[in-house]
Amino acid sequence: MRQWELLVGEVLAPARGYVELRLEATQALEAEPGQFFMLRAGNLPDTYLPRAFSWYRQDAPRRLSFLFRVEGPGTRELARLRTGDLLQAMGPLGRGFPLPQQPIRAAILGGGVGVPPLWGLAKALLQGGSDVLALIGARAKAHIVGAKEIAALGARVLVATDDGSEGYRGPLTDLLPEEGIDAIYACGPEGMLRRVQQISLADGPPAYLALEAPMACGYGVCMGCVVERAEPPSDQGEYGRWARVCREGPVFAAQEVRL
Amino acid sequence: MTGQAVSFAGLSLKNPVLTASGTFGYGREAAELYDLGLLGGVMVKGVSREPWPGNAPLRVARAPGGMLNAIGLQNPGLEHFLSTDLPFLRRYDTAVVVNVVGHDLQGFVDVVRGVTGQAGVGAVELNISCPNVADGLLFSQDPASARKLVAAARQATDLPLVVKMSPNVTDPVALGLACKEGGADALSAINTLLGMAIDLRRRAPVLGNRTGGLSGPAVKPVGLRIVFDLAAQVGLPVIGMGGIETGSDALEYIMAGASAVAVGTAVFRDPLAPPRIVRELVDELEQHGFESAAQAWAAANPAAKEAAS
Numbered sequence: 405m406r407q408w409e410l411l412v413g414e415v416l417a418p419a420r421g422y423v424e425l426r427l428e429a430t431q432a433l434e435a436e437p438g439q440f441f442m443l444r445a446g447n448l449p450d451t452y453l454p455r456a457f458s459w460y461r462q463d464a465p466r467r468l469s470f471l472f473r474v475e476g477p478g479t480r481e482l483a484r485l486r487t488g489d490l491l492q493a494m495g496p497l498g499r500g501f502p503l504p505q506q507p508i509r510a511a512i513l514g515g516g517v518g519v520p521p522l523w524g525l526a527k528a529l530l531q532g533g534s535d536v537l538a539l540i541g542a543r544a545k546a547h548i549v550g551a552k553e554i555a556a557l558g559a560r561v562l563v564a565t566d567d568g569s570e571g572y573r574g575p576l577t578d579l580l581p582e583e584g585i586d587a588i589y590a591c592g593p594e595g596m597l598r599r600v601q602q603i604s605l606a607d608g609p610p611a612y613l614a615l616e617a618p619m620a621c622g623y624g625v626c627m628g629c630v631v632e633r634a635e636p637p638s639d640q641g642e643y644g645r646w647a648r649v650c651r652e653g654p655v656f657a658a659q660e661v662r663l
Numbered sequence: 664m665t666g667q668a669v670s671f672a673g674l675s676l677k678n679p680v681l682t683a684s685g686t687f688g689y690g691r692e693a694a695e696l697y698d699l700g701l702l703g704g705v706m707v708k709g710v711s712r713e714p715w716p717g718n719a720p721l722r723v724a725r726a727p728g729g730m731l732n733a734i735g736l737q738n739p740g741l742e743h744f745l746s747t748d749l750p751f752l753r754r755y756d757t758a759v760v761v762n763v764v765g766h767d768l769q770g771f772v773d774v775v776r777g778v779t780g781q782a783g784v785g786a787v788e789l790n791i792s793c794p795n796v797a798d799g800l801l802f803s804q805d806p807a808s809a810r811k812l813v814a815a816a817r818q819a820t821d822l823p824l825v826v827k828m829s830p831n832v833t834d835p836v837a838l839g840l841a842c843k844e845g846g847a848d849a850l851s852a853i854n855t856l857l858g859m860a861i862d863l864r865r866r867a868p869v870l871g872n873r874t875g876g877l878s879g880p881a882v883k884p885v886g887l888r889i890v891f892d893l894a895a896q897v898g899l900p901v902i903g904m905g906g907i908e909t910g911s912d913a914l915e916y917i918m919a920g921a922s923a924v925a926v927g928t929a930v931f932r933d934p935l936a937p938p939r940i941v942r943e944l945v946d947e948l949e950q951h952g953f954e955s956a957a958q959a960w961a962a963a964n965p966a967a968k969e970a971a972s
């Protein structure tokens with residue numbers, strides 16, 4: 405982990421409500437799929453704390469992009485950045501997706517703002533010889549992000565929308581094949597993660613879930629980002645009930661956490 | 664006294680910059696980034712007799728010029744602190760101040776006694792000012808119960824005894840005086856200010872605990888006012904904190920009467936803030952014509968001036 409000052413290159417608007425910032429560093433940035441950065445731009449009253457974002461795309465060692473949905477003051481401020489502006493970043497942070505030793509048949513699921521970490525994951529899995537089925541969910545057609553970009557890497561992509569305006573109409577998990585999947589990787593709304601967890605724990609394939617939590621520090625010192633452990637370590641009493649999303653996560657195996 | 668070192672209340676610090684309790688864990692994460700020996704001291708996360716789980720999420724929220732937290736003093740307890748965290752901190756040449764919490768008087772006293780006589784503990788800090796647990800402000804509500812607690816802790820230890828003051832009281836000076844009567848060696852101020860944030864979408868408070876503690880630059884004026892009053896009217900050394908982001912903020916606190924300062928929330932924005940503030944304070948002192956922090960303190964501190972006249 406270190407601090408970076410990143411130069412804003414292109415600013416893209418890939419879907420309704422979304423912004424992709426393509427950034428440049430003075431040195432090579434190395435981050436694992438599923439790891440994240442704390443970003444901050446400017447210093448408005450409500451953006452005192454940095455905000456957490458998974459890295460999205462990387463097309464050169466010194467270039468990294470982030471994809472986010474405009475939600476509140478932090479993301480509004482980031483969305484105002486223009487080419488040539490500077491941005492403060494800290495990272496890479498946290499524990500990313502575990503990658504298989506051998507080629508596998510992987511299903512990767514992303515809903516809404518859960519899509520960004522899947523690009524790096526798909527790329528790493530494909531490079532390792534795995535077969536990748538990417539399931540991308542969105543509210544409606546206008547909100548779909550990442551589907552084209554992940555397909556361009558060589559993954560098979562299926563889309564689901566809440567209103568059926570593109571692809572399957574209904575929950576993304578309906579598109580998971582019953583057979584022929586060795587591992588599931590998922591990032592997105594809690595309902596979707598809970599469903600993936602259920603499928604995995606009910607004799608399904610192992611699953612890895614990338615979680616979100618409001619964060620203050622992003623590197624383990626504030627205890628602000630906790631999630632409940634499924635099986636607290638026996639020697640830590642009540643204290644062991646929680647894991648830090650920023651440090652022990654953001655990626656957890658399905659059996660590790662209670663959602 | 665020359666250079667950066669300060670010494671007060673039986674505590675000797677190589678420089679006047681510490682890290683505030685609860686924003687630094689037990690030092691492990693920061694030690695990956697820099698040598699903790701650069702710091703005057705580390706005030707560790709609150710330690711209770713038994714492990715405490717803390718509050719249910721959500722535990723942090725944004726606030727203008729800072730943040731709200733309702734962590735609820737999640738900590739692994741005294742035994743873990745002594746067996747794991749303290750030995751880790753002992754490896755660094757920096758003062759360790761143990762922040763102590765309890766549900767009742769005996770809970771506080773047991774931790775104070777437990778850390779007394781342990782190598783590497785420089786002082787204890789009684790946290791009677793946490794707004795995020797049900798009984799956190801119990802001993803701040805009236806001076807008499809604060810005095811009783813401090814006196815009991817005094818009986819249990821010969822370590823420098825610091826008491827952390829709440830800004831959520833009408834009369835911090837009365838509380839400080841009671842702590843002095845109880846046998847405190849120093850005061851620290853301020854803890855967080857009780858506050859709240861509302862989530863418009865959920866139509867409910869953002870935090871799981873509903874209320875939380877406000878910290879960061881937004882609280883600096885409150886911290887300065889309380890440190891000024893305590894230093895001038897109680898007559899104990901004060902460790903000042905609340906919204907310190909730069910060397911110049913640190914010097915403001917010193918001129919308000921603080922003998923040393925602690926950096927809290929600033930480390931969330933900038934993990935390297937504490938060693939940066941150590942450096943900036945040196946420059947800042949020089950710019951204002953001081954040779955040391957102790958000299959700046961003496962020049963501006965009302966209590967010191969009074970004693971001299």
Ligand SMILES: Cc1cc2nc3c(=O)[nH]c(=O)nc-3n(C[C@H](O)[C@H](O)[C@H](O)COP(=O)(O)OP(=O)(O)OC[C@H]3O[C@@H](n4cnc5c(N)ncnc54)[C@H](O)[C@@H]3O)c2cc1C
Pocket residue numbers: 440455456457458459471472473474475476477478479480517520521615616617618619654724725726860861862863864865869
């Ligand atoms: C590991 C990780 C990776 C992430 N990756 C991505 C990513 O790749 N792309 C992406 O788009 N997002 C990502 N997120 C989510 C992102 O961090 C949030 O969307 C961002 O923090 C929102 O900040 P904001 O200031 O824009 O919105 P805020 O308004 O601060 O927060 C959004 C929501 O919380 C409520 N809220 C929170 N605090 C308050 C408050 N004090 N007062 C009132 N309401 C409040 C708001 O109503 C709103 O619903 C990630 C999060 C984590 C933890």
Ligand SMILES: Cc1cc2nc3c(=O)[nH]c(=O)nc-3n(C[C@H](O)[C@H](O)[C@H](O)COP(=O)(O)O)c2cc1C
Pocket residue numbers: 626683684685686708709732734736762790793827853854855877878879880882904905906907925926927928929
């Ligand atoms: C996340 C968080 C956790 C804290 N935990 C403790 C604690 O365990 N014990 C304590 O005495 N103070 C605790 N505090 C208060 C700080 O030590 C400090 O007094 C306060 O935040 C003001 O300083 P600042 O504005 O520099 O953060 C905590 C503050 C924050 C933000």
Ligand code: FES
Pocket residue numbers: 618619620621622623624625626627628629630648649650651
């Ligand atoms: S965000 Fe501070 S501990 Fe995880």
